[in-house]
Amino acid sequence: MKRVVFLFLSVVILVLVASCTPNYKLKLSEQVEADNVTPIAMEESAKMEGKDTVMTFVVQNNRISVDSVAYINKFHRGAEADMLYMVRNESDVPIVPSIYFVGDAHIDDYSAVEGQGYDDVPNYVEEWISIKPEVAEIPPGMAQGYIVSLTMPNEEFTDLPNKFAFQIGVGVGHPLQLAVSPWWMVRMR
Amino acid sequence: MLLKAKIKEKGGEKTMGRIMSELKGVRLLLALLLALLPMMAMSGKALAATTADITVNATPAYVEISCNQSSYDFGVVATSSTTNTSTAYFGIDNNSTVQTDQTISVTTTTWSGGLGWDHSDAGTAGDNTTAIYAHNTDWSIIVKNAAPNYIAENQAATTDYDFGLSLQAPTVLYDGAEKSITVRISASQG
Numbered sequence: 001m002k003r004v005v006f007l008f009l010s011v012v013i014l015v016l017v018a019s020c021t022p023n024y025k026l027k028l029s030e031q032v033e034a035d036n037v038t039p040i041a042m043e044e045s046a047k048m049e050g051k052d053t054v055m056t057f058v059v060q061n062n063r064i065s066v067d068s069v070a071y072i073n074k075f076h077r078g079a080e081a082d083m084l085y086m087v088r089n090e091s092d093v094p095i096v097p098s099i100y101f102v103g104d105a106h107i108d109d110y111s112a113v114e115g116q117g118y119d120d121v122p123n124y125v126e127e128w129i130s131i132k133p134e135v136a137e138i139p140p141g142m143a144q145g146y147i148v149s150l151t152m153p154n155e156e157f158t159d160l161p162n163k164f165a166f167q168i169g170v171g172v173g174h175p176l177q178l179a180v181s182p183w184w185m186v187r188m189r
Numbered sequence: 190m191l192l193k194a195k196i197k198e199k200g201g202e203k204t205m206g207r208i209m210s211e212l213k214g215v216r217l218l219l220a221l222l223l224a225l226l227p228m229m230a231m232s233g234k235a236l237a238a239t240t241a242d243i244t245v246n247a248t249p250a251y252v253e254i255s256c257n258q259s260s261y262d263f264g265v266v267a268t269s270s271t272t273n274t275s276t277a278y279f280g281i282d283n284n285s286t287v288q289t290d291q292t293i294s295v296t297t298t299t300w301s302g303g304l305g306w307d308h309s310d311a312g313t314a315g316d317n318t319t320a321i322y323a324h325n326t327d328w329s330i331i332v333k334n335a336a337p338n339y340i341a342e343n344q345a346a347t348t349d350y351d352f353g354l355s356l357q358a359p360t361v362l363y364d365g366a367e368k369s370i371t372v373r374i375s376a377s378q379g
Contacts, residue, residue, distance in 0.1 A: 052246045065253030065284070069378055073244045081245045098296065102375075104336035109290055110379055111343070171373055175260050176279070177296065179375035180252045189242070 045086050045143035054084045055182060057170045061091045064172055066180040076189040078154035083184075085131075085146040087170060089138040095172050096137050099146060101126045102167035102181050110165070110183060118185060119161035128152055129168065150184065163187045253284040254291070254376045266358040269314065276324045277351035281341070281374065289344045290379030292337035293323045293352070296371040303366025306359055310335050314357035321372070322355040331372065343379055 049056045058065045072081045089095050103126050107118045132147045148168055164186050171179030257280040263272045283289065300306040300319065307318040312330035314320050321331040329338045331354075341350050354372070 055247045060255070062257070062259055063253065063255035063282075065251065067249060067251055068247035069250045071244075071246045071248055074242045076243075079243055081243055083245060083247065102377075105290075105292075105377065106336070109342070110377075111288065112378065167377055169375055169377070171296075171375065173259060174371045175369055176256060176258060177371050177373040178254055178256055179373050180254070181375045181377040182250070182252070183378060 039089075039138050039142035039144045042088060042090075042141065042143055045088060045145070048084065048145065049086055051084075053082065054086055057085060057087045057097075057180065059087065059089050059091055059095055059097070059172050061093075062173070062178065064170070064178045064180050066170070066182050069182050070184045072150065072184065072186045074189040075150075075152065075186050077152050077156065080149055080151040081186075082147055082149045085148050085168075085170060086143055087138060087146065088143040089140055092140055094137045094139050097135055097144075098169075098171040098177070098179070099131050099135060099148070100169050100171065101129050102169055105165075105167050105181070105183075107165040107183075113165075113185065116163070118163045118165045121164045121166040121186075122157070122159060122161075124157075125150075125160075125164070125166065150186070160188070250378045251286040252289055252376050252378060254289075254374065255282045255284070256280065256374065257282070261354060263356050266356065268358055268362050269360045270358045271355060272358070273355045274353040276353035278353050280351050281349060283341075283344060283349050283376070284347060285344075285376060285378075286346050287378050288346055289341070289376045290339060291341040291344055291374060291376045293329075293331055293340040294337035294373050294375070295321065295331055295333045296373050298333050300368040300370045302368040303364040306368055306370075308333055308370065312357075314359055316361040317359050317363055319359050320357040321370075322357075323372075324353045324355065325350060328355060337375070340374060344376075 048054055055070065056067050070083050075081060085099065087095075087097050103121050103123055105120075107113065107120055110118075128151050130149045130151065132149070135146070136144075138144045165183050166186075167181035167183055169179045169181030171177045258278065261274055261278065266272055281291070283291075295308055298308050300308065304317065307315075309315065309318050309320040310330070310332040312320045312322065322328045323331050323338070323340055325340050329340075332338065340352055344350065
């Protein structure tokens, strides 16, 4: 009987431990103090790149690139999804990137997801976007990470599509600015 | 005695003391279950309140553009004049490995410098108001607030293109200060 009790307790404890262990990542935005962020060396940024919540933007002279598209699944009210935008300045001069929301891009024009049921994003979603820290100058040869967060208020939005998409771009340069605007593909729970 | 008898009927060799011990175990088990119930309930609640089940992924899609120019100076313009670059003045080197949609827009609604010009999304110059057009295959209005126009739609991977700009100067000018505005070329997977 003691063996049965022991086995039962073991199973219960295992189930509890499994269910209490966070299978989500610590919110990236909680790891960044907006007023205390300085550009980091390329080697440091390289350690953070290649992860599934990091998008890398490389800026060279008159050139910009991005390596991925963001997918957020099972999103719901009260939830927050963070993506790290790592901007690498490989140009000869300091840069001040623009990070901007594009709500008027038409997902129907994105042929790779045609027929998957994504809708254009409602205007109010722009208010759910936050970027930390504020953009500032990145010296040549340095990188800066920006936490781009999508935070849905804890209330119901009846006209919010079950699947929607928008872009959050990064641009550099004046008076001609080159930019890349990766899609954020959001699927509600 | 009845209990003992029933157990004996099943062929067991158990004594009353052992039965009492097992009953104690069952009671212990029940007490533990009751104690664990609130914890289990709380853990479920905590999960529901967090972002535990959201998945966030960045999946590969390489988009890269570069330009052979970083600016253009239209020089001194007269009221109501139209000044063009060549239609292939700006060369976009498109190294994207996927099909892209590329838009052109201005990033502000006014030009900087002196009494800044207003930018017309309608493409119509006016009093201290200017309009800019871009040319790839046709001339199209460059806008700020409306959905940007495509300078290259469904651009095939690793396929370059050229474009030019056209400036319609205001019909009324108020100062001679140099004006400036940022024109953004933005590429996204399309």
